[in-house]
Amino acid sequence: MVWIEFAILLGAILIGSQMKGIGLGVMGMVGLLIFIFVFRMMPADPPIDVMLIILSVVTTAAALQAAGGMDFMVRLAEKILRSKPSLIVLIAPLTTFAFSVFAGTAHITYSLLPIIAEVSTKKRIRPERALSISVIASHLAVTASPISAATAALVGILGGAVTLPKVVMVVIPSSIIGILAGVIVCWKKGKELDKDPVFLEKMKDPEFAKSIDAESTTDKKPLLPGAKTSVLIFGLAVLLIVMVGAFPNMLPSFEPNHPNMAVNGLGNIKMAAMIELIMLGATAAIMLICKTSSSAVAKASLFTAGATAVISVFGVVWMSATFMQTNQALIEHSLGDMVRSAPWTFSIAIFALSILLFSQAATTQALMPLGLSLGISPAHLVAMYPGANGDFVLPGYPTLLAAINFDRTGSTHIGKFVVNHSFMIPGLVAVGVTIAAGFFFSSILL
Numbered sequence: 001m002v003w004i005e006f007a008i009l010l011g012a013i014l015i016g017s018q019m020k021g022i023g024l025g026v027m028g029m030v031g032l033l034i035f036i037f038v039f040r041m042m043p044a045d046p047p048i049d050v051m052l053i054i055l056s057v058v059t060t061a062a063a064l065q066a067a068g069g070m071d072f073m074v075r076l077a078e079k080i081l082r083s084k085p086s087l088i089v090l091i092a093p094l095t096t097f098a099f100s101v102f103a104g105t106a107h108i109t110y111s112l113l114p115i116i117a118e119v120s121t122k123k124r125i126r127p128e129r130a131l132s133i134s135v136i137a138s139h140l141a142v143t144a145s146p147i148s149a150a151t152a153a154l155v156g157i158l159g160g161a162v163t164l165p166k167v168v169m170v171v172i173p174s175s176i177i178g179i180l181a182g183v184i185v186c187w188k189k190g191k192e193l194d195k196d197p198v199f200l201e202k203m204k205d206p207e208f209a210k211s212i213d214a215e216s217t218t219d220k221k222p223l224l225p226g227a228k229t230s231v232l233i234f235g236l237a238v239l240l241i242v243m244v245g246a247f248p249n250m251l252p253s254f255e256p257n258h259p260n261m262a263v264n265g266l267g268n269i270k271m272a273a274m275i276e277l278i279m280l281g282a283t284a285a286i287m288l289i290c291k292t293s294s295s296a297v298a299k300a301s302l303f304t305a306g307a308t309a310v311i312s313v314f315g316v317v318w319m320s321a322t323f324m325q326t327n328q329a330l331i332e333h334s335l336g337d338m339v340r341s342a343p344w345t346f347s348i349a350i351f352a353l354s355i356l357l358f359s360q361a362a363t364t365q366a367l368m369p370l371g372l373s374l375g376i377s378p379a380h381l382v383a384m385y386p387g388a389n390g391d392f393v394l395p396g397y398p399t400l401l402a403a404i405n406f407d408r409t410g411s412t413h414i415g416k417f418v419v420n421h422s423f424m425i426p427g428l429v430a431v432g433v434t435i436a437a438g439f440f441f442s443s444i445l446l
Helices: 002-018 021-039 046-065 069-083 087-105 106-122 126-145 150-159 165-188 197-202 207-214 227-246 272-289 295-298 302-324 328-341 342-358 360-371 378-388 398-406 423-444
Strands: none
Touching: 002 021, 002 302, 021 302, 021 360, 046 069, 046 150, 046 227, 046 272, 046 295, 046 302, 046 360, 069 087, 069 106, 069 227, 087 126, 087 165, 087 227, 087 328, 106 126, 106 207, 106 302, 106 398, 126 150, 126 165, 126 360, 126 378, 126 398, 150 165, 150 272, 150 378, 165 227, 165 328, 165 378, 165 423, 207 398, 227 272, 272 295, 295 302, 302 328, 302 342, 302 360, 328 342, 328 360, 328 398, 342 360, 342 378, 342 423, 378 423
């Protein structure tokens, strides 16, 4: 029976991933309906905290975008990327990582990818090298960010065993080491542009050749008056979240044994609730101080992306959690001995599920509770947490497709066998090295 249930789970995920957008979420609900009415499974708790964190952070990021703060950050990143064009393969992923960690989302990468492609092409460095590892770096940034829904979900699942600052202290340096390993494998990846037959064929077109080497003359619109202020407000909100995680005693405490969605059994405010409160408070500050209208925030592209992510997480995580809850004893019996003797093997399960879910938050919420029930230590779970970045394996994630489209030379591509694409090798190397480095740092810091 469990294999039939698993087939339904897998089928709903595969069909939903092909539908794109909210497809993963709605198909998750279809799978859950089948579980409840056909197999009589008791539904698990819906992932309310993860959904609310995504909404809160994305709303604040959308306010930052509407106030012009994203434009300011992109221009700052552009200066960094153009400062040393010969080192674009190194500078680009570190820049996208830093900016995505700060923003709590990889969506900021869309504005940086065309700059990376242009700088690489004009320097006659194969754009695939910088673009591929930059996309992977932006994904790793999600699991390294203190304000991402995935990180908040992990901290909540660990129940105070590992605080937010300690998670960040392990994951950020581990991710940087993983990114540098990815840079090494990308440094001479593929043929040089002057020897690439696809690029040479394109250069036979005079118009294409002229556009490649032409200087960018597009006049940039002046920044909105509140652009820099909005970045400052957003940065202070991120800093406050980290401080709250580091010093929980600064928060008010309440009568114990009356837990709810915002307060735990000890009477302490949950980290997820604090992220939601602080980020939406920062949204209000941006709107009031920077004079940003609510309609502008709602129309921002990041707000739309966040709404899509919420629906996707809602359906697929609720379905997955219900399957795990119903079959927990069988799963623990099947995996228990192996995982207890070699905890790192659980990272394979995390990575495999993230390939299908296309979401670090969904993967974390679905599998990390199972890891705890299998007896894996919180320190080891933190080390394996970046394994949730398997969303690059199937080349359907928006950042991958954007990088391919922005590379006019054709060097960044999807292979004939689909999975042999430009992002596969740097992604596997970067994530694998990040997990290995995570075990090292967690053994020292946790």
